């Protein structure tokens with residue numbers, strides 16, 4: 001009787017991750033439903049980027065325990081490219097410059113790989129350019145940038161915009177945006193946040209990683225988590241972000257025994 | 259295996275016993291140069307690895323083989339114009355063919371050359387245009403420093419000659435196709451001369467095309483003089499088969515305000531050694547020396563380069579890049595000399611290598627000898643694997659690993675291809691390199707720009 005379907009899109013259970021023998025994530029539990037926006041906050045070195053990278057499939061990290069389920073599939077079992085095609089998008093904290101690979105060619109290849117995965121024909125050149133144009137205006141990114149090699153010579157802010165542009169092109173189910181706000185001035189922040197909001201639907205979800213409250217004025221989260229020393233130590237509504245903004249992270253550290 | 263003394267003695271015998279044939283048909287200047295070169299060769303011999311300049315390339319196995327040598331032009335029993343056509347779209351060139359180092363006797367007449375431009379064989383040039391020929395022949399290639407160059411000069415009979423008179427701009431590139439076609443293993447000696455006069459402009463594309471699968475050793479020397487204000491491009495596309503040895507020495511002299519760009523692209527060959535020497539002999543020259551090599555299996559490539567800033571106010575840019583896979587081996591040596599009075603010199607050099615396997619080897623050695631004080635020089639060499647962060651970035655967008663690697667390798671190589679100033683050639687090389695990196699050109703029997711035959 002009108003019962004809302006409560007199927008998780010992403011379900012992380014007891015995730016332990018280490019690098020070079022050092023434990024970074026120490027039992028993460030996190031559930032994300034379609035339509036939700038989660039914010040993950042926490043001090044530097046807490047493991048936020050590690051979590052994002054592990055979700056995207058970076059093999060630098062070792063998963064020592066736990067499981068991650070994405071839309072009913074074992075995420076950890078998939079190659080990074082398959083995760084992307086299943087709908088995971090990582091907005092990198094530090095987007096990579098790739099000289100010699102044109103943004104156009106990069107995006108065309110990526111979009112068509114996604115289409116192939118869905119059993120669709122590749123886009124024609126003109127349809128592709130149309131799509132590019134449409135998405136560029138969404139994030140107010142200049143053709144001067146998209147005509148260049150991927151991220152080459154971009155400013156910090158331009159790189160972040162480019163991440164959102166790519167997200168717009170690929171229309172992921174779950175976007176994990178790692179500090180997409182850092183290095184942005186207030187105008188760029190608004191543009192980026194607007195882009196994210198415009199891409200929001202009832203069917204997709206977003207995890208926003210940040211350590212400032214600022215971005216959350218624009219992208220309003222349903223849930224805020226605090227990640228500290230490899231664990232989620234607090235979960236609450238959006239008011240938690242304000243509290244963190246006011247009090248900093250010291251009280252979290254104290255509560256968790258430094 | 260024969261030792262180096264036997265190899266050198268065989269060449270001495272060839273020179274002495276074949277002397278009549280060697281002198282026949284060559285001009286006095288060629289033969290005088292030949293005599294001196296042979297004396298140099300007698301002292302130097304074929305370089306061994308004991309020679310510092312050949313430390314990374316062992317020529318003994320290359321020379322230790324019973325090659326056939328043609329000291330006289332061999333009539334070709336088919337019409338090469340018929341069996342060889344270049345199919346590069348949009349690439350419209352003035353094309354001439356050489357066969358086994360000799361200027362082909364039935365080359366089609368080039369009807370679109372501007373007035374005064376001469377393209378012919380070296381023997382013919384020596385005879386018909388002695389005033390031009392004698393002013394340049396043997397003036398730039400130093401026979402007393404490198405046994406390979408001395409050997410070439412001692413055995414030189416023919417090759418191509420290109421003359422671009424004062425003020426003449428040749429729009430269409432000149433394409434020289436070296437056809438190797440023999441029913442026996444063959445050593446070909448090819449001697450070329452290019453003279454570009456004041457304010458002239460020309461672009462030359464040299465490519466190889468092996469028509470049969472015999473073992474070839476090509477020893478070619480090209481001398482180039484680029485006069486004041488002239489602009490000259492030289493593209494060399496090396497694409498033979500795994501059983502071939504390419505020894506390719508180029509000597510370029512530049513006069514004031516001249517601008518030279520060379521790009522040597524080694525796609526395929528068993529053993530490749532490029533000697534590339536530039537002298538900036540007057541002020542305000544610009545030189546761009548680029549190269550790229552894509553080697554796999556047991557292939558070997560050695561680019562040995564020197565840029566000599568003999569006069570002030572010149573600029574040189576040198577950039578070589580290589581992708582090495584399997585057990586391929588290679589070397590790069592980049593010497594830059596800045597002479598005592600060559601103030602305000604700007605000289606930049608870099609060599610970047612991508613190693614795709616644990617067994618691939620590259621030795622890279624920049625060497626700057628700077629005797630002036632007001633100069634701006636830089637050099638850098640890198641040897642590395644594929645950038646894992648970049649690879650992950652591409653994969654995280656849904657591009658599979660194989661394709662992502664391909665994109666990165668191609669991007670790496672493209673930086674050199676980009677420097678080609680002939681648009682259709684650039685596009686074709688892009689395409690070819692893409693294929694080559696995908697492993698789609700494995701057994702190469704097509705010329706570097708994929709001509710039909």
Ligand SMILES: Nc1ncnc2c1ncn2[C@@H]1O[C@H](COP(=O)(O)OP(=O)(O)O)[C@@H](O)[C@H]1O
Pocket residue numbers: 019020024042043044045046047048049050051060
């Ligand atoms: N590639 C790596 N090699 C070694 N240690 C790493 C690497 N990446 C992250 N770490 C370590 O993992 C911890 C968490 O880092 P990170 O996930 O980047 O934190 P955050 O994003 O929350 O600032 C830090 O102690 C950091 O030094």
Ligand SMILES: [Mg+2]
Pocket residue numbers: 048049050093179
């Ligand atoms: Mg981080």
